[in-house]
Amino acid sequence: MRRLIIIGAGGHGKVVADIAMRVGYRDVAFLDDAEGLAECAGLPVVGRASDWGSFPDADFFVAIGDARARERIQRGLGGRAVTLVHPAASVSRRVEVGRGSVVMAGAIVNSDVRIGEGAIVNTGATVDHDCRIGRFAHVSVGSHVAGAVTVGDGTWLGVGSVVSNNVSICGGCMVGAGAVVIGDIKEPGTYVGVPARLLR
Structure with missing residues (x-):
């Protein structure tokens, strides 16, 4: 199973991470723009949302509640959201x-x-x-x-x-x-x- 990067390390992201692990992802990490945030739900925060391009082999999920922000970020991923x-x-x-x-x-x-x-x-x-x-x-x-x-x-x-x-x-x-x-x-x-x- 490929790596999953979740964009958004908030409450929604926590729930998404649990689902991802239940369906077989074993390597799960977050991207988030909050300063000083190192982990979410016991999983690492490995960069800012704009850093997604640094993970060319990963799958992505945008776990942001705001619909406009979610759409903007997902569009930028170019079809890599799961x-x-x-x-x-x-x-x-x-x-x-x-x-x-x-x-x-x-x-x-x-x-x-x-x-x-x-x-x-x-x-x-x-x-x-x-x-x-x-x-x-x-x-x-x-x-x-x-x-x-x-x-x-x-x-x-x-x-x-x-x-x-x-x-x-x-x-x-x-x-x-x-x-x-x-x-x-x-x-x-x-x-x-x-x-x-x-x-x-």
Whole structure:
């Protein structure tokens, strides 16, 4: 198994490192721009994010929560980002998971789902049949996405949020923790409450 370099030595990076080791990586290290940071989760920090070119034989994963930063860094890697799926996730045989995406422990992704590149399906989240999860989107911990939902590029579904079936959410949205989306969202912005409404 090749070496894995994780860009981003924060909480998200810690979880990604555990997944990487569970799927067989034995040589895992981090790159991070924090001054004086020598280790993360017991693994070495071997340079800054911009140092990725110093590791020509490594695989990479961008473990940064901010969607725009994650996209910018992953684009710079030129196709070298890998996809990680935790062994304790349940992912249908008919799911497409894009490059640089992660599906975490306890997540359930059902039949005929497409997950774009750089996306996060976080711990215990569920994505039901025929959904489209956009590039660099984030389905947060314990979120539930019903069938035939479209989540646009870069959209963040907050912790414990719920999206009803046959709903479309445009790109660039933030859906607050515990919010319930029952109708299409066509305007980027922050949506909170039950039912979810645009926060002005």
